[in-house]
Amino acid sequence: MNPHSQFKNYSVDHFFDEMFIDEEGKSPRPHYERIFKRLDSLTESEISDRRQQADTSFLEHGITFTVYGEEGGTERIFPFDPIPRVIPESEWSVVERGLRQRIIALNLFLNDIYHDGKIIKDGIIPEEIIRSSKNFRPEMDGFEPPQEVYAHICGTDLIRDDQGNYLVLEDNARCPSGASYLLENREIIKRAFPQTFGGMSVRPVEAYPDLLLRTLEHLSPRKSQKPVCVLLTPGVYNSAYFEHTFLARQMGIEIVEGKDLVSIDSFVYMRTTRGLVQVDVIYRRLDDDFLDPLVFRKDSMLGVPGLMDAYLRGNVALANAVGTGVADDKVTYAYVPDMIKYYLDEDAILPNVPTYLCWRDTDRSHVLENLQNLVVKAANESGGYGMLIGNQSTAKEREEFAQLIKSNPREYIAQPIISLSRHPTFCEEGIEGRHIDLRPFILYGEDVEIVPGGLTRVALKKGSLVVNSSQGGGSKDTWVLKDF
């Protein structure tokens, strides 16, 4: 090791470290050897230059997200850590199979519950769990979505435990975001570490926009002509607005707001300077609640009155379908391994994190007695909101959550605190270990497509387990290496 190495004070601290095998942080795993050597030879200022370069580039290109709760919503860059996360192909291929299995099962489940409900009749999942999910949409009962697929785009969050096992933390089957960062991170890392990148066979990710467009086009109700696809955004103040424009531009489709669309006689049109143009497929980055004020929230200014009617008549396709949220409800989550068994007669390749469902009396009393050792989550929140991490909470916070759980047990689940794997990350004090997760993006069009890797999110705060961008998380480029 270079005596001035940024790793000289590095310690694995008993966690599963992605880069190092040994406790002292001296021996990198084989697939990390090259990147370790390269980093080891860089001085502190060389690394910080690269990071500075990346930050400036993100800010100038407007690759930002909006943080709510501060005045007027503040634009920030999603911090980028220049040390890439590496996954050997041998590991990835298992993860990929697991994700494929999972999205197929989730879609069979959605199709089932909006039709015959066999899984309920056969006693695998209680009906009340499904019907009481905030995101169950009775409007979808009996509806046939194109190709019988509901969740076309899914972001499934994976973590690794202290043994390095990949576990599914949650599915995001409504409007998962982050794909734009995955693509931009790759562009930036190529510029920051050209030699290191060039010398390794990193599987490319840039096909994502093309794959996404193909997935969308596949849904078009008008087969005879080139489909008109649009991306529907809540607007410029949405936290993921950058991503919306980015993806629309990469796919070469229009980005529209609700007011750009109009529904006439059960067809949807966009308003152009040349008059109305019929729309076939809407990649909507808007929650169900806001889609159509005639059906869902009456006060929604973001949606299109009459959209649901056009959709249910099959005149326009939506991706994702309406009502997919019932599949990523954190209570439903607990049943996914059972679903896989039920629909596919297979065992789940990627296991879940053990989950206590507070609506079950036995689980609830266990949870209430062990709050200190558990993570409690609201069943329908995302972005790291509505969460209690037992061992980092105050007695007062635990008391508040106990009350919340007692008054609304259906809405809460709890899981053991998993010590997420850590990854060397460039911090104020040099390179230190930080907890990470992985969000791969799964596309389900004609076939299931997954770009290799995904977005690695990193909790930049020391000791923090929360990787969400809204909670001070950052991201890394993720390299799937062909030769390992």
Next chain:
Amino acid sequence: MLSRVADNLYWMSRYIERAEGMSRMIQVHQSLALEYAGNDQQLEEFWQPVLKSICTDQVHLEAEGFRKIGKTLIFSDTYSNSIRSCISMARENARMVRDQLSEELWLEINNIYLLFRDGGAEKLYDQGSDHLLDRIARFSLVFQGLSDATIPHAEGWRFLSLGKYLERTDQTSRMLDTLNLRSKAPSRADLMSVLRCCIALSAFRLQFRGNLSLQNVANFLLFSEDFPRSIRFCLRAIDHSLHTISGFPSGAFSNEAERLTGSALAMVNFTSWEQVVEKGLHQTLDELQVTLIKIGQRVFETYVLLPSEIKSLGEIDSVRLAQAQQQQ
């Protein structure tokens, strides 16, 4: 293209042109105001006609007098035509149409926005206000160069052009109008400053040598065939943009915006200086400004609203809608 996108492009372009005009106006007048630096009465007499011409006669209240008026016109958060506001609005519109812009174009707009957001603008100003004002004017020119050189000269580009020239016509007419608003006959310095605001000094000299008079200056800014900031030139550019967008031949009209532009252009083409004097320069410019506002509204109605929405809106509502973004 999407109607909203056309609208965003049009306004982005207007706001950038407005920021450029403001920066030059402030630069020219701030330097002249140095003469009256010690005398609040004279300072007020100097600034008031200028502020009135751009419909901002109350801004000195925020600036607490006239000594720091330039700084307020640049940085005010509350005054909607301050350079800071123009830049924010331009960038906000740009953010909504990023898919239409080249990366180079976006970088320019975003960098100037970041300069204001992160305090760099104040720093530049403190080093000498010209550092900042030059930077803004240059930004606008780079923006124009990049939009000509890096994006397709298709429909979106025509809307950029439309916004730019409508704003520019408006500014030239307002700068010229300051000469009418002064209590005394315009001095040589007043005439020079109007030409400077319109970057017209060299072009003017080529045509009139040193023959600086109200008649020559007004003639030049109203009627010049080929100076790109004269009212005639700008109206011709608006006319051309509108007819390229609609595909309808020039010399006739397919919508109200075309009709109004055509008649304003005809007015400029077929009016003599004597007729302007007869009517009064101020009256002439005032009518022109009203027409410009109407053209903007009609563009909005023609390309952004659906026919059903125009009918269902009263006249006042449609005006309000059209002006929703128009702050001047």
